[in-house]
Amino acid sequence: MGKKTPIIQLRSIETIYEGERIPVIKDIALTVNEGEFISVIGSNGAGKTTLLETINGILPYTGGSGEVFGKDIIKHGSDIRKDIGYVIQNIDVNPLSPFLSKDVVLSGRTGKIGLLRFPSKKDWDIVWESMAQVGMIDFAKRPIGKLSGGELQKILFARALAQRPRLLLLDEPLSNLDVNSKRQMETLLNRIHEQQRTTIIMVSHDLHYIPSCCHRILVMDKGKIVMDDDKKTVLGSKIVKQLLRHEGVL
C-alpha cells in the first residue's frame, strides 16, 4: 500500500443539537484514511448516527474542528456532501408516495449533476448500473410506496451508490434485510470497497454481519469513542462482550 491519505480528520469534535445543552458526541478525535472500511458499534443513544451526520455536515459540529477531503465540514458542507453517499437508518414511506424507484436513485446524483444542469444519458447509465448492483433493476418503475422494507433499503443503497461517492456513510444498512439479503449486501459492500476503493463507515448493531473487508472498528459509548482498533482486537475485547451482553446477544 502506498502513502495513506487522510480523508476525514476530526479534532476534539463536539456536537450539540440546536436548543439543547448536553453534547450528543464529545471529544471525538478521528482520522480516516482513503480506502478504509470502518464499522461503528455501540448501544442505542451512543451517538453513532450523530457521528455520521457530523461527518457529512448535516449536523454542524459545535466544538473542535473537522475536515473531510481536506475541506472544513461547516464552510464547505454542500460541496463535500456531493462526494458522500449516505444511507439513512429508517425512512417512513407513505404507500401512496408518487416516486418511482429509478427517480429516487437518480435523485442521489442531484448534487453531483449540479445546479442548472439536466441529467444526461451518463447519469441514467449510472442509475441503471447502481440498481443492477443491488439487484433492483426489475423494480425501476415501481413506486417506492409499493416496496417492502428490505427492497426500499436496497433502493436507498443504490441511491447512495449512484452518487459515485468517495466516502459512503451507512447507518445500519442491513437492519431491514432478511438473512439472504444481508449476505448479498455484505458481498456487495466487500466488492465496492475492493474494486472502487470507496472509503466506507458503517454503523452496525449486528456484529455477525460486519463485512470481511472491514478491518477497523470504533466502539462508541455515551457520545465518546471508547475503543478504536482492528477488528480482531475489538471483537475479542471485554468492552464488546459487555456491549453484546447489554444488547442481549450474549
Next chain:
Amino acid sequence: MNSLPLYFLIPSILGAILAGFVCSTMGTFVVRMNLSSIGYCMSHAAFAGAAFGLYIDVDPLITAVFFAFVTALLLGPLSEKARLEGNVVMGFLFSMMIALAFIFLYAKPGDAATGKALSILWGSLFSVSYNDVLLLLVLTSTLIIFIVIFYKELFALLFHRKLAEASGVNTRLFYFSILFFTGFAVALSLKLVGGLLVFALIVNPTSTAYQFFCDFKKIMIASPLIGIFSCLLGFYLSLTADFPIGASIVIVSSLIFAISLVLSPKKKKGYLFPRKNVTTEKKVL
C-alpha cells in the same frame, strides 16, 4: 348574465385558467410536504391585509398581496427558529392574522369596509382586471421556469429532505422558495376564488391526481390540468347558475375528487403493481 359580451369576460376566463394552474401546481408540493394549512394561513393573512388596506385607505388588494407575501417569507424562518412543524407555525400565524383583521375592521367601522374586506375572502367573478391577469401570467411563467430548471432539486427535497441535503442540495433555499411561490399563488388568486376557498383549489386537484398516478412527473402534469378544468367549469357554473365564483370552483373540484375516489385504480386490490416472486438479487449479486 348570458348576454354579457365576451370581451367583458376575457380577463375573468384568463384569470380562472391561470389561477387554476398556479394554485394546483403549488398543490403538488403542498400536499406532498404536508403543508395543507398554508392555504388557511395565506388567505387569512390576505384578509388581514385587505382589512389593513381599508383602514389606511389603500387598495385592499395591494395590502392583501403584501401581507400574504410577508407571511410567506416569515413562515420558513419562523418554523426553523421555533423548531416546530410548518403546520404548527401556520396555525399560530393563522390565528394572529384573524385577530389583526378584526382589529383593523373594528378600527374602521362601517358595513362597506367590512363588505370589501370580506369580498377578499369570497372572491368575485368580475373583479379580475387585465393587470391581475398580467401578474398571474408573470407568476405562471416564473413558476414553470423554476420547476423545469430545478426539477431534480425539488424532486429530491420532496422525496426526503435530509437525504436531499446529504446529496448536496440546498434544501433550505428550495423549501423557502416553495413557501414563497405558494404565498404568491394564493395572493394573486384571491380576487377570483376568494381567500377562504383558494385552499381547496390547492389541495383538490392534486388529491385527484394522486388517485390515478404513481409517478410524480405525471402528477405534476395532471394536477394543473385538473385545476384549470375545475376553474373553467366552475366559472361556467357561476355564470349560468349565478353562484358565487369561488364556491362554484370548489364544488366542481370537490365533485371531481369524489368521482376520482370512486374510479381510482389504486382502490382495486393489486391492480397497479401485483407482487411477483422476486428472484432478481440472485441474478445480479
